Amino acid sequence: MQKGYDICFLYKKRQIDVQTWINEVEFLDKNKKGLPHKKEVVTIVIPTLNEEQNLLTIIEKCKEYCSEIIVVDGHSTDNTVKIAEEAGARIIFDHKKGKGDAIRTCIPYISREITVFIDADGSHDPDDIPKLVQPILEDRADHVTGSRLLGGSSELHGGFDEFMRLVGSSFITTCIGWKFKTKISDSQNGFRSLKTELLRNLDLKENITTIEQEMIIKTLKKGYRMGEVPTHEYKRKFGESHIKIGKVAFRYVFSMIKYLLF
Numbered sequence: 001m002q003k004g005y006d007i008c009f010l011y012k013k014r015q016i017d018v019q020t021w022i023n024e025v026e027f028l029d030k031n032k033k034g035l036p037h038k039k040e041v042v043t044i045v046i047p048t049l050n051e052e053q054n055l056l057t058i059i060e061k062c063k064e065y066c067s068e069i070i071v072v073d074g075h076s077t078d079n080t081v082k083i084a085e086e087a088g089a090r091i092i093f094d095h096k097k098g099k100g101d102a103i104r105t106c107i108p109y110i111s112r113e114i115t116v117f118i119d120a121d122g123s124h125d126p127d128d129i130p131k132l133v134q135p136i137l138e139d140r141a142d143h144v145t146g147s148r149l150l151g152g153s154s155e156l157h158g159g160f161d162e163f164m165r166l167v168g169s170s171f172i173t174t175c176i177g178w179k180f181k182t183k184i185s186d187s188q189n190g191f192r193s194l195k196t197e198l199l200r201n202l203d204l205k206e207n208i209t210t211i212e213q214e215m216i217i218k219t220l221k222k223g224y225r226m227g228e229v230p231t232h233e234y235k236r237k238f239g240e241s242h243i244k245i246g247k248v249a250f251r252y253v254f255s256m257i258k259y260l261l262f
Helices: 018-030 055-065 080-086 099-109 126-137 160-180 196-201 211-221 245-261
Strands: 009-011 042-048 068-073 090-093 114-117 143-147 192-195 226-230
Touching: 042 055, 042 080, 042 099, 042 126, 055 068, 055 080, 055 126, 068 080, 068 099, 080 090, 090 099, 099 211, 114 126, 114 196, 126 143, 126 192, 126 226, 143 211, 160 211, 160 245, 192 196, 192 211, 211 226, 211 245
Parallel strands: 042 068, 042 114, 068 090, 143 226
Antiparallel strands: 009 226, 114 192, 143 192
16 A cells, blocks of 8 residues: 555544554555454445346355345346345345435344445455444544545546546545545445444435435535545456446436535
């Protein structure tokens, strides 16, 4: 990990000792599996839609870091649900409206103190979960996101769609930072941890992936502590993304304006 990464932890919109957190995150990167990790207080939520080729590996690795796994399925037509059940995950079905709907649907079923969201496509490394959870366990943050700008991405480069994702994400993240006088680098990553009590208090409304920026905006609006740590985004292992940027770009901008200004 490079020196000088700007790892920000915010308490009521005030930045805390950045260099301290740089040192701590470097330690976490080197000692992911050696961290004192209270898996009994963690629920991991995995939204799915036709991810039979990716899901089993994700679930098995997640078991190391939690005592409850919830798979929220969008009514898959392949063997996703069967695989999840056989792997011991709890299955909940959403209302076929998108990832935001899946996240909102699962909230009443979460029984642990900390909730971790991870994608089912293999783009997130479950071994990064302790890094996301540790600031909450130490009572230094209420909501921690993984930053692809700090940890690197194999998905945000190489084509026009990837370029538009990077530009759009950077624009929205900059607007959020300007509004709340904070410095964050990634508002769109689905890999994150929150106190479950906070998650329930956010009154989330979005049905698609815009829920990720909604979560951050509402966290900051309500004065909770926001943090980020570097996590790498890998290329999807199998299958194709369900997100079509050209069809939903305007919804990201509309959602940002709605929650930032009203």
